[in-house]
């Protein structure tokens with residue numbers, strides 16, 4: 431009897447402070463959501479660290495996770511092509527937060543590179559998180575969405591978003607200052623797929639990529655040959671591998687074009703190697719690696 435009573439006392443506060451069950455589409459959006467939600471949310475990420483969200487195929491367990499969530503946070507701009515079918519399959523009735531809803535989208539550049547891409551990505555580049563100014567908009571969108579799901583914690587979400595945006599602003603100012611110290615002619619690199627358009631636009635960097643906008647695309651022999659010519663002509667300084675992508679094509683390309691390996695860039699996923707455990711770390715690591723190769 432006494433044991434039961436104690437157990438009931440221990441259980442009650444836990445129930446009273448039930449966390450909002452949130453599903454995030456991939457690791458980067460999950461991290462940003464945890465920053466804003468703090469201990470008021472329980473965030474599950476469908477696509478984990480070092481995994482490729484472009485080719486994700488939801489399992490029945492993933493569908494069940496979404497079915498029991500109250501909020502579904504996605505990046506948007508067509509990045510999660512599998513999302514509409516999955517929300518239907520899960521019978522999801524909760525709130526979908528499109529984090530990039532207020533981002534000014536960039537058009538896909540270099541149309542020719544993804545000519546063999548069978549998947550329809552539209553003409554918009556979805557990788558908006560590679561500009562911290564966009565992630566500030568993510569923070570606001572997520573805070574507003576979480577506030578709808580848990581109105582009692584709205585103030586806390588707003589405060590946490592404001593604090594996080596302060597860090598993003600600092601990060602952006604630091605990156606801008608660093609890149610400005612590198613001559614424009616040296617701000618050129620080669621990488622796997624065109625994930626860095628927003629970074630390129632924000633800090634005037636030229637990225638060349640054989641794989642186009644999605645990792646699903648296969649680079650054609652013609653496209654690869656053309657890229658080798660381009661890399662040589664433009665005197666690209668370094669080739670970077672991505673944490674979730676196949677290295678072979680890029681290794682071959684770098685070798686044929688005589689470009690030095692610059693290290694690893696974190697594109698569409700956080701990592702479990704300790705270098706990009708959060709978005710803030712991911713961004714800082716990418717900028718540091720790029721600067722190292724350009725200088």
Ligand SMILES: [Zn+2]
Pocket residue numbers: 484557623624625643644645697698
């Ligand atoms: Zn991508």
